[in-house]
Amino acid sequence: MIRPSPLRPGDAVALVSPSGPVPADRVDAAIAVITSWGLVPRVYPHVLERHGYFGGTDHQRRGDLSDALRDPQIRAVWCTRGGYGMQRIVDELDLTAVIADPKLVIGFSDITALHLALWRQARLATIHGAVAAQLDKGASSVTALGVKRVLMTCEPVRIEADPAEGTHSVRVAGRADGHLLGGNLSLLAASVGTPDFPDLSGAILLIEDVDEAPYRVDRMLTHLLRAGVLQGLAGVAIGQFTNCGEVAGVIAERLAPLGLPLLGGLPIGHGDQHLAVPLGTSATLDADAGTLLVAPATAE
Numbered sequence: 001m002i003r004p005s006p007l008r009p010g011d012a013v014a015l016v017s018p019s020g021p022v023p024a025d026r027v028d029a030a031i032a033v034i035t036s037w038g039l040v041p042r043v044y045p046h047v048l049e050r051h052g053y054f055g056g057t058d059h060q061r062r063g064d065l066s067d068a069l070r071d072p073q074i075r076a077v078w079c080t081r082g083g084y085g086m087q088r089i090v091d092e093l094d095l096t097a098v099i100a101d102p103k104l105v106i107g108f109s110d111i112t113a114l115h116l117a118l119w120r121q122a123r124l125a126t127i128h129g130a131v132a133a134q135l136d137k138g139a140s141s142v143t144a145l146g147v148k149r150v151l152m153t154c155e156p157v158r159i160e161a162d163p164a165e166g167t168h169s170v171r172v173a174g175r176a177d178g179h180l181l182g183g184n185l186s187l188l189a190a191s192v193g194t195p196d197f198p199d200l201s202g203a204i205l206l207i208e209d210v211d212e213a214p215y216r217v218d219r220m221l222t223h224l225l226r227a228g229v230l231q232g233l234a235g236v237a238i239g240q241f242t243n244c245g246e247v248a249g250v251i252a253e254r255l256a257p258l259g260l261p262l263l264g265g266l267p268i269g270h271g272d273q274h275l276a277v278p279l280g281t282s283a284t285l286d287a288d289a290g291t292l293l294v295a296p297a298t299a300e
Contacts, residue, residue: 001179001280003125003299004075004102007152009038011075014068015132017047017055019110020083022133024048027080029136034078036139037148044068047080054085062089065114070097075104076151080132082109087190090114095121104151104297107131109210109270112183116196119181119280125297127151128183128206128268129276137273147276154296157277161265161290167238168265170252173287176235176261180283180294182206189220192227201232204285204292206277208239208269214247221254235261235285237292240269261287 007013013034015027027047034041044064049056056064068077090113098105098118105118105126118124129147137143150157161168181198182188182205191197209217224230236255241247248264255262263285267275278297285292 001123001125002099002102003297004104005300006154006298007039007076007104010040012040012042012073013076013078014042014044014071014074015047015078015080016044016064016068017049017080018061018065018089018114019055019079019085020053020081021050021055022047022080026133026136030080030132033135033139033144037152042074053083058089061085062092066093069095072101077103077105078132079107079111082107082111082131084110086110086113090117090196093117098122098124106147106151109184110187112187113191113196115183115279116191116198119198120196123280125278125280127276127297128279130274142273150276150278150297154298154300156296157294159266159268159275159277159292161263162267163265165240165265165267167241167248167251169248170238170262170264171287172256172260172262174261175288176204176285178203178234178283180204180206180237180277180279180281183208183279185209185217185220186212189223192223192229197229200229202234204235204237204283205233206237206239206268208241209244210242210270212244214245214250217241217244217247218250218254221251225254230258233258233260237266237285238262238264239266240271240274242270261285263287263290263292266292
């Protein structure tokens with residue numbers, strides 16, 4: 001596993017839009033917050049492009065992302081938003097540069113496809129956290145402070161299950177240790193059969209989603225089960241299922257028979273406020289205590 005260095009004042013942070021389009025005012029808000037942390041945002045040429053439901057053509061989006069990953073002056077690559085489009089360009093990315101020059105990669109939702117590719121091809125620890133456009137919540141927001149801590153320190157992340165979250169009732173007692181992998185459930189299901197789907201043996205799987213009806217969540221979980229990719233899992237960390245209706249019962253019904261520790265109610269995902277968490281690093285899921293403890297994505 002490769003862990004990049006934490007960000008320090010003066011470090012350059014690339015802003016790229018490899019998935020959906022992003023409004024200019026939200027990029028401006030991100031620039032202001034990142035600058036307030038003492039970092040130097042670099043807006044790549046096609047960040048504000050719009051091509052249908054993409055943030056630019058495949059060529060433009062792939063070019064910006066590849067350039068950022070290769071640039072030795074860039075210490076972190078921050079995706080401006082999710083949406084859709086990462087899977088269309090991920091196969092053509094040259095990810096060998098991050099092995100020689102590891103840098104932090106931040107995003108979630110559609111960016112799950114990039115997290116998976118970086119893990120499979122480079123064993124790079126990445127960050128499942130706010131896309132840059134969500135920094136419009138303000139520098140003092142829970143979301144911004146959470147991602148800042150993961151980016152700029154080498155401290156582990158401890159997240160407690162929140163009774164206010166819709167998946168809080170999903171719980172199977174026990175404790176599990178393993179690498180934390182996963183992210184957005186829709187992207188995980190869509191990645192089965194691709195070269196980037198991870199070996200989940202001994203891993204803790206993180207899942208979250210947004211705007212999916214309960215039957216679609218059921219279908220995606222059933223697909224993962226039928227594909228056999230959940231065999232050997234150590235446990236499941238269940239984040240926010242925002243605007244997904246009464247989905248807790250569906251998740252419990254499909255996953256509890258695995259006989260693994262399950263912990264729902266984690267404020268990770270598409271909620272109004274959510275916490276950043278490293279992917280690829282060692283983690284402990286303690287369903288009895290209601291906590292997820294994750295080792296840092298950074299190393300001095």
